[in-house]
Amino acid sequence: MKILIAKTAGFCMGVRRAVEMVLEAPDKHEGPICTYGPLIHNPQVLGLLEEKGITVCDRIPASGHGTVLIRAHGVPPQAKEGLREAGFQVIDATCPRVIRVQTIIRKHAAKGYASIIIGDRDHPEVVGLKGYAGDNGHVAATLEELQQLPRFEQAIIVAQTTQNTRLYDAIKTWASANRPHYKIYDTICDSTEKRQAEVQCLASQVDAVVVVGGKESGNTQRLYEVARNSGKPAFHVETEEELDLDDLGQFRQIGVTAGASTPNWQIKKVCRALESAPYRRVVGWRRTLYRLQRGLLLTNIYVALGAGGLSYAAMHLQGLRHFLPHGLVAILYVLSMHLLNHLTGGDADRYNDPGRAQFYKRYKWPLAFMAIAGGAGGLGIAMGAGLLPFGLLLVMSLLGLSYNLHILPPFLSGGRYGRIKDIPGSKTFLIAAAWGLVTTVMPALSETGRLGPDTLAVLAWTSSLVFARTVFFDLLDMQGDRLVGRETLPIVLGQKRAMDLLKISLVLLVALPAITSAIGLSTGLGFFLVIIPMALLTVIVAHEQGKILPGARLEFLAESHFILAGFIGFLWSLIVTGKP
Numbered sequence: 001m002k003i004l005i006a007k008t009a010g011f012c013m014g015v016r017r018a019v020e021m022v023l024e025a026p027d028k029h030e031g032p033i034c035t036y037g038p039l040i041h042n043p044q045v046l047g048l049l050e051e052k053g054i055t056v057c058d059r060i061p062a063s064g065h066g067t068v069l070i071r072a073h074g075v076p077p078q079a080k081e082g083l084r085e086a087g088f089q090v091i092d093a094t095c096p097r098v099i100r101v102q103t104i105i106r107k108h109a110a111k112g113y114a115s116i117i118i119g120d121r122d123h124p125e126v127v128g129l130k131g132y133a134g135d136n137g138h139v140a141a142t143l144e145e146l147q148q149l150p151r152f153e154q155a156i157i158v159a160q161t162t163q164n165t166r167l168y169d170a171i172k173t174w175a176s177a178n179r180p181h182y183k184i185y186d187t188i189c190d191s192t193e194k195r196q197a198e199v200q201c202l203a204s205q206v207d208a209v210v211v212v213g214g215k216e217s218g219n220t221q222r223l224y225e226v227a228r229n230s231g232k233p234a235f236h237v238e239t240e241e242e243l244d245l246d247d248l249g250q251f252r253q254i255g256v257t258a259g260a261s262t263p264n265w266q267i268k269k270v271c272r273a274l275e276s277a278p279y280r281r282v283v284g285w286r287r288t289l290y291r292l293q294r295g296l297l298l299t300n301i302y303v304a305l306g307a308g309g310l311s312y313a314a315m316h317l318q319g320l321r322h323f324l325p326h327g328l329v330a331i332l333y334v335l336s337m338h339l340l341n342h343l344t345g346g347d348a349d350r351y352n353d354p355g356r357a358q359f360y361k362r363y364k365w366p367l368a369f370m371a372i373a374g375g376a377g378g379l380g381i382a383m384g385a386g387l388l389p390f391g392l393l394l395v396m397s398l399l400g401l402s403y404n405l406h407i408l409p410p411f412l413s414g415g416r417y418g419r420i421k422d423i424p425g426s427k428t429f430l431i432a433a434a435w436g437l438v439t440t441v442m443p444a445l446s447e448t449g450r451l452g453p454d455t456l457a458v459l460a461w462t463s464s465l466v467f468a469r470t471v472f473f474d475l476l477d478m479q480g481d482r483l484v485g486r487e488t489l490p491i492v493l494g495q496k497r498a499m500d501l502l503k504i505s506l507v508l509l510v511a512l513p514a515i516t517s518a519i520g521l522s523t524g525l526g527f528f529l530v531i532i533p534m535a536l537l538t539v540i541v542a543h544e545q546g547k548i549l550p551g552a553r554l555e556f557l558a559e560s561h562f563i564l565a566g567f568i569g570f571l572w573s574l575i576v577t578g579k580p
């Protein structure tokens with residue numbers, strides 16, 4: 001089955017901005033913090049906000065204290081005033097595009113115009129907009145309702161920002177012909193327009209469309225309407241549990257889109273479930289292969305094999321032999337650290353990859369045994385290689401073990417940076433450094449006892465490649481990481497800058513091994529390893545263009561690059577030296 005995902009699926013600018021403002025609120029504003037009405041229609045997000053002490057306030061109390069955030073839909077001005085009078089500090093997270101419509105209505109209401117809002121009467125945005133119209137605000141959900149309204153002397157027509165563009169076009173045509181003196185404003189948000197246009201185009205390319213998002217969410221309902229009107233089978237689901245996978249497994253191509261308040265991890269969960277749909281029907285090698293692929297990823301065995309592949313390539317770049325002990329150390333160290341990281345700090349997995357979170361909960365003890373045995377095995381082999389490699393691996397293992405632990409007491413850390421994990425961007429840099437040391441520096445130290453420019457050049461290549469891989473996975477997990485307060489590099493830099501940095505790093509990485517080979521700092525293998533960053537860049541661009549979905553396949557492809565590096569190293573060695 002081929003799954004195409006809409007580029008516009010997921011949080012729009014206004015919702016993302018509101019979510020970020022709410023998550024930052026405990027650090028910036030006086031507590032307790034609450035939102036006026038649920039921030040988005042997603043019980044998991046609301047549950048997590050509650051865990052962080054951010055509650056939902058549904059009505060204005062007689063008196064209160066702390067901070068109230070107004071969500072992206074906005075509220076009537078009277079509600080804002082009422083909250084202030086009750087004693088709250090009010091932080092306005094209303095989307096700037098909704099504020100524009102509120103301003104249009106407020107200005108015209110002051111001049112005596114009637115305001116006609118085309119939208120759903122009970123939708124919070126419409127309730128808020130009507131509040132700006134004073135006594136002369138009217139709501140029409142359909143053309144018929146508009147036709148039944150009295151003919152006003154002067155009036156404006158605006159649309160709810162998530163209104164169906166076709167309906168609004170029909171309304172504009174009718175109003176221009178029958179109420180030419182009305183002022184009509186184009187207030188449908190371009191994010192909504194693009195989303196609806198894309199789902200129409202997507203529907204023409206696929207056999208069925210799945211729309212992900214809250215059943216209460218107006219813009220998700222409209223996407224579903226557009227998908228259904230395309231004539232293709234359309235399904236509106238809030239979670240992956242509502243998918244009829246046996247039924248959906250029949251389709252060859254499925255399009256996935258999502259409403260503006262649907263978090264990325266919700267879309268990912270649906271995509272993962274769809275990805276597995278064809279394998280429910282087929283038995284045999286394809287199903288076994290899929291399970292094997294997922295199993296290797298969940299247990300981190302595949303990523304550990306990747307460390308072995310990278311170690312093999314790094315050793316041959318440096319002209320070193322005796323891969324076995326060093327490769328085994330790299331495999332066991334990476335396996336142990338990645339398992340421990342998921343076992344002790346997997347809170348973000350609940351959102352980014354709930355299947356993984358469940359797997360780690362279910363097989364906690366066998367996985368913990370694997371992690372400890374792997375770590376001990378790696379240290380044992382390193383000891384055989386010498387005191388220096390053993391000491392280096394021990395320090396790296398202790399650093400890895402303490403990554404999720406509170407090292408500094410709150411009075412020294414200010415309550416924020418008590419763990420290494422709390423240092424912004426630390427995960428990305430530490431993983432890259434640890435992989436670089438274990439795959440490149442340790443074999444060099446064991447074999448030659450020195451650290452020359454050749455080793456440093458290869459270290460720059462291996463650690464930068466792992467850096468790029470980690471930034472890419474962090475980019476995929478941004479929303480879940482942000483919710484649990486993880487400050488990964490993409491969160492610190494922002495999505496666009498992190499993506500630019502990733503692409504620039506990969507372009508530079510294409511040149512690095514070839515240059516080091518050309519100037520004699522590494523063996524001729526460097527000329528062939530240019531393929532690795534090029535291939536990773538291709539996967540990233542294909543993902544950006546929606547050609548590869550987030551899920552097991554993408555993860556498997558991204559992790560395969562290090563194994564490919566090892567394979568290229570193996571072929572090169574066999575051809576050039578006649579030995580593996």
Ligand code: SF4
Binds near residue numbers: 015162189191192260
């Ligand atoms: S759909 Fe548009 S107007 Fe509505 S919150 Fe999102 S960006 Fe703002």
